[in-house]
Amino acid sequence: MSALILGVDIGGTKTAVGLADPEGRLLAREWRETAALGDGEALLAGIDAVIDAVLAATGRGRDAVARVGVGLPGTVDRARGALLTAQSLRGLEGVSLKDWFGRTIGAAVVVENDAGAAALGEYRFGAGRGARVMLYFTVSTGIGGGVVADGRLFRGSAGHAGEFGHQVALAEGGDPCSCGGHGCLESVASGPAIARRARRLLGESRGQALLALAGGDAAAITAATVAAAAREGDAEAAALWEETGKYLGIGVANAIVSYDADRVVLGGGVTHAGEWLLGPTRRHALARVMPRLRREVRIEAAALGDDVGIIGAVAAALGED
Amino acid sequence: MSALILGVDIGGTKTAVGLADPEGRLLAREWRETAALGDGEALLAGIDAVIDAVLAATGRGRDAVARVGVGLPGTVDRARGALLTAQSLRGLEGVSLKDWFGRTIGAAVVVENDAGAAALGEYRFGAGRGARVMLYFTVSTGIGGGVVADGRLFRGSAGHAGEFGHQVALAEGGDPCSCGGHGCLESVASGPAIARRARRLLGESRGQALLALAGGDAAAITAATVAAAAREGDAEAAALWEETGKYLGIGVANAIVSYDADRVVLGGGVTHAGEWLLGPTRRHALARVMPRLRREVRIEAAALGDDVGIIGAVAAALGED
Numbered sequence: 001m002s003a004l005i006l007g008v009d010i011g012g013t014k015t016a017v018g019l020a021d022p023e024g025r026l027l028a029r030e031w032r033e034t035a036a037l038g039d040g041e042a043l044l045a046g047i048d049a050v051i052d053a054v055l056a057a058t059g060r061g062r063d064a065v066a067r068v069g070v071g072l073p074g075t076v077d078r079a080r081g082a083l084l085t086a087q088s089l090r091g092l093e094g095v096s097l098k099d100w101f102g103r104t105i106g107a108a109v110v111v112e113n114d115a116g117a118a119a120l121g122e123y124r125f126g127a128g129r130g131a132r133v134m135l136y137f138t139v140s141t142g143i144g145g146g147v148v149a150d151g152r153l154f155r156g157s158a159g160h161a162g163e164f165g166h167q168v169a170l171a172e173g174g175d176p177c178s179c180g181g182h183g184c185l186e187s188v189a190s191g192p193a194i195a196r197r198a199r200r201l202l203g204e205s206r207g208q209a210l211l212a213l214a215g216g217d218a219a220a221i222t223a224a225t226v227a228a229a230a231r232e233g234d235a236e237a238a239a240l241w242e243e244t245g246k247y248l249g250i251g252v253a254n255a256i257v258s259y260d261a262d263r264v265v266l267g268g269g270v271t272h273a274g275e276w277l278l279g280p281t282r283r284h285a286l287a288r289v290m291p292r293l294r295r296e297v298r299i300e301a302a303a304l305g306d307d308v309g310i311i312g313a314v315a316a317a318l319g320e321d
Numbered sequence: 322m323s324a325l326i327l328g329v330d331i332g333g334t335k336t337a338v339g340l341a342d343p344e345g346r347l348l349a350r351e352w353r354e355t356a357a358l359g360d361g362e363a364l365l366a367g368i369d370a371v372i373d374a375v376l377a378a379t380g381r382g383r384d385a386v387a388r389v390g391v392g393l394p395g396t397v398d399r400a401r402g403a404l405l406t407a408q409s410l411r412g413l414e415g416v417s418l419k420d421w422f423g424r425t426i427g428a429a430v431v432v433e434n435d436a437g438a439a440a441l442g443e444y445r446f447g448a449g450r451g452a453r454v455m456l457y458f459t460v461s462t463g464i465g466g467g468v469v470a471d472g473r474l475f476r477g478s479a480g481h482a483g484e485f486g487h488q489v490a491l492a493e494g495g496d497p498c499s500c501g502g503h504g505c506l507e508s509v510a511s512g513p514a515i516a517r518r519a520r521r522l523l524g525e526s527r528g529q530a531l532l533a534l535a536g537g538d539a540a541a542i543t544a545a546t547v548a549a550a551a552r553e554g555d556a557e558a559a560a561l562w563e564e565t566g567k568y569l570g571i572g573v574a575n576a577i578v579s580y581d582a583d584r585v586v587l588g589g590g591v592t593h594a595g596e597w598l599l600g601p602t603r604r605h606a607l608a609r610v611m612p613r614l615r616r617e618v619r620i621e622a623a624a625l626g627d628d629v630g631i632i633g634a635v636a637a638a639l640g641e642d
Binding site: 155179183 | 452470478483484489492501504505567574576578579580613
């Protein structure tokens with residue numbers, strides 16, 4: 001008898017597999033570069049081998065797995081457990097992972113969009129515990145999100161609810177956005193957008209501390225460089241975080257009043273900047289949320305860190321309240 | 322045997338009562354100035370008399386009423402059917418209208434916040450029919466709203482979901498807002514805000530057509546004046562609507578991407594401006610919604626007009642899918 005859950009997080013860059021107990025504690029985890037595993041059937045065979053490695057590390061067999069959760073980077077047909085569209089995973093569109101993992105593992109399978117799975121993970125096991133309406137913002141290469149209300153993922157009309165990064169940050173102009181629009185929150189406050197704003201300082205003969213930290217190579221400046229510079233006391237880097245927090249805080253505030261959320265959880269790689277991002281974001285957001293709602297809401301850093309993909313897949317597999 | 326529904330819309334200005342069949346068709350309606358009915362118990366006794374008048378007009382008795390829906394301007398304790406807070410209805414806070422109407426009519430009673438009831442009304446009987454996720458914006462003295470998802474009102478953590486008017490419209494500064502903040506969408510695009518922006522033209526020796534339409538009295542300029550001026554070809558008034566549509570369109574776009582809505586319904590008194598408001602709002606909103614979601618969404622004028630309060634209360638009484 002066992003009730004272990006396998007979490008499979010298939011990302012454009014990295015694919016991770018973990019085995020967890022029903023309380024979301026990881027017994028073992030492994031990851032690989034997705035590109036190294038191949039495309040389509042080869043990718044699935046590669047993941048199968050990673051699953052073997054994870055099970056071997058815990059001394060369990062496939063029969064120990066009661067449920068499988070799979071997180072995917074794109075729009076998911078949940079009934080079939082298949083990707084409808086994915087920019088980053090070639091050869092997997094339309095393939096029913098529900099059937100595939102159901103067959104290879106012999107367990108119940110739930111397939112979920114990665115942002116939705118992460119939101120469920122933070123709600124069930126992380127910084128969203130106890131919330132009635134939790135908004136998850138992931139700030140990374142892009143800005144995405146998910147919404148958990150009364151224990152369930154709120155999906156919207158076609159599974160895209162929580163596209164918080166495509167709120168309008170700049171009423172006029174602004175940089176082109178990955179969505180095809182311009183001036184979206186993602187185009188000013190994602191990791192690449194922060195780096196772009198940092199590089200623009202160079203054209204004004206500013207940002208020399210940032211340039212030095214990037215080894216003199218402007219193209220090597222990232223959001224992590226801006227965080228490092230801020231930690232070293234660079235005022236220009238601190239101002240970039242303040243501005244980022246203003247944009248992101250307004251986006252968070254808009255989402256809070258639209259959803260009447262009592263919790264916002266900020267995750268994604270850019271949150272490695274810690275208080276440089278979280279502090280200004282929280283301050284600007286709370287300043288702009290209507291007073292009646294401000295009292296009830298908490299804005300927190302994500303708790304699951306780099307395991308959010310696996311734990312999110314596990315939470316999806318455990319189902320919704 | 323009967324299955325008629327009594328809709329009672331108690332507003333800060335106007336109180337309306339209607340009797341409807343289960344398809345939302347009104348058999349009769351009456352309204353009174355709320356202030357003329359009095360406060361607290363006097364108000365309830367006054368409403369009781371209006372109910373008698375409505376029933377008399379249809380030749381029915383109280384036994385013909387199977388359900389009662391009540392819409393209230395403020396936060397509602399739905400279990401008790403009572404107002405938790407109301408700026409505009411003295412003496413009614415905490416009074417269980419569920420008990421009161423249950424006793425006087427002898428029927429099942431549902432009490433709902435007015436914006437939520439209006440959203441349910443448009444969803445069930447109006448411009449929201451067939452939507453999976455419908456956002457209702459009411460543009461009036463303030464800007465409020467409601468959300469219906471999969472046939473149910475989405476309420477948020479404490480019943481305030483859909484406070485779209487308190488999204489940030491101006492990142493810096495802006496006029497004070499009724500919520501205690503500043504620069505909210507409501508503070509630039511509500512009826513009074515449109516009038517305020519119109520009056521500001523006068524200080525720049527502009528807006529003379531608007532002033533003339535208001536009989537030379539700047540204080541008499543309202544959003545209706547701006548609509549009338551635009552209809553007469555006044556370019557300054559047209560520009561005010563264009564700007565209003567830009568603000569409102571951005572707020573609508575932000576709400577669409579946050580909820581993945583497939584329908585937005587615009588109601589409230591300011592929509593009497595017709596295409597002057599709806600046209601620019603729709604154009605700006607669709608221009609700013611990410612392309613993937615733009616294809617699926619429709620932005621429509623509310624269909625229930627001045628009856629939305631009564632029909633919304635009726636829809637609330639009929640329950641949620």
